Amino acid sequence: DARVTQTPRHKVTEMGQEVTMRCQPILGHNTVFWYRQTMMQGLELLAYFRNRAPLDDSGMPKDRFSAEMPDATLATLKIQPSEPRDSAVYFCASGFRGRSSYNEQFFGPGTRLTVL
């Protein structure tokens, strides 16, 4: 049963602390997306990787957020320093970008982040 996994599922931290969220995409998928869900904005795209290369991180606050894919089985999203406005649910999704015009994205269960 292939699925995207995310850790931790919940994270409570204090303002100013570093937060690292991890994602294991589905084996064989070559695209990874990071989204943030808020009540006001819905699902916002933060970063997009294809074949481990970052193709779009325009939705990410550059001064405090960073996203990487150290290898094909791990994607990370870091916030340093964290702020209360970063409190949200962060989703990772993976997919396979092949020859067809569009491929479905498979989402992980999310990391609920609370910054006090």
Add this chain to the structure above:
Amino acid sequence: DQQVKQNSPSLSVQEGRISILNCDYTNSMFDYFLWYKKYPAEGPTFLISISSIKDKNEDGRFTVFLNKSAKHLSLHIVPSQPGDSAVYFCAASRSGGYQKVTFGIGTKLQVIP
């Protein structure tokens, strides 16, 4: 600037009746549209999609209609079941190339038994 708009934050429908969820988009470059369903404490899951070359796509109880001239799409669920109670996200993309998907803020559907 919300390029994909879901103007109804919530909707309540009786079991067995039709649920209609609406979505509007502003970017005329979008040519592929999707609906995702999300249960609490889970990630969104793909439900149904439609390409701009079609105006209707049906999958069981779920049908998506696309009106390109109005930049409007809708998801019909017939008959609605209590298990359909979830948040539904409308999303849009350009086929090919980058495939960035733009999501709406979601509509919470409650199907009342």
